[in-house]
Amino acid sequence: MIEGNGHMKFGRIIYGYNPTEGKHQKANLGDAIQTFAVDGLYRYMGIPEGDVLNVRRTELSSYSGEKVVLPFQGCFINTNGAPIFPVSENIVPEYFGFCSSTRKDKKYISEMPENKVIGCRDEHVWRYLRDCKKNVYLTGCLTATFPRRENEGDTVFLVDAPAETKDVMPKELLKKTEKLSQSFDMKGMTVDESYEKVERATRKQLSILKERASLVVTSRLHVASPCVAMGIPVILFRKYFDDRYEWIDKFIPLYTLDKASEIDWSPTPPEYEDIKKLMFDTAGAVIREDENGKELAAELHAVFMDRNRCLTKKPFYVKAYHSVIKAAPKTANFLREVVLKKYTAET
Secondary structure, three states, X not given: OOOOOOOOEEEEEEOOOOHHHOOOOEEEHHHHHHHHHHHHHHHXXXXXXXXXXXXXXXXXXXXXXXXXXXXXXXXXXXXXXXXXXXXXOOEEEEEEEEEOOOHHHHHHHHOOOOOOOEEEOOHHHHHHHOOOOOOEEEOOOHHHHOOOOOOOOOEEEEXXXXXXXXXXXXXXXXXXXXXXXXXXXXXXXXXXXXXXXXXXXXXXXXXXXHHHEEEEEEOOHHHHHHHHHOOOOEEEEEOOOOXXXXXXXXXXXXXXXXXXXXXXXXXXXXXXXXXXXXXXXXXXXXXXXXOOHHHHHHHHHXXXXXXXXXXXXXXXXXXXXXXXXXXXXXXXXXXXXXXXXXXXXXX
């Protein structure tokens, strides 16, 4: 059991410039949104800010700072020059909302202690890892725990929505639209500057959506999830949905282009404060390695497994990419950034 008594520190993963990937890089603000969700969990757990340390995403294997308990909440696939596993000996990894499906990572996870609880973000990852450990559960993503807002906005935001949105959206809504993007250009920044500016840009965008949005149309998982949690009406609209989305359909429908005629353009945001509390309680128990962690994780798993599943599928190029990434992450990174770059956003 890990005690949060001031002797053990807790970590939050931060995102910025990767020195090994070239000069012109773009950050995904959705990564920092996951960090803010962990901040919210720490507040719920009563962990003082002074006990929370930043850990750079690119240094999970090489981190040499003060020992920290670190929630692995998010997607953890090796990138150029920034391996995830083996994790630094100064990091105690705890898994909630975890996503990874490479063979190397699966082998590492299979070698963890028998009592380790692995909370998987989506059903695909849970299926992939369940033969590794008997304590593998579907827990969803902590970005679904943001607090509900008190106000209502008057602007329709298109956040990396498909180009076809303008062809199917009612004209009265189209007149109210503004565009935003989760892609943040880090060109010209130093490494240190990038971490600060990514968080600043993320906070600004979240604030805009919270204060001004009457409706959000997006293709992005980590736009839809925090907006749903905040009580903002959301339409999740993409050309296709892959298995990353095999949990958020607990809360909202998934619309593809061929289902555009079925879109409800006046959606009512779901209320699920009881599930938020269960997610917080489960994540807290997992992070502290409490004895009731398995029981809570099993309860949360049952909640997410009990849902009307939307159809997910992958185009051939996405299947090829995912096949390569399991065996050769560096090659897959090249495919994503060079060969398949035009397919990776606004899909």
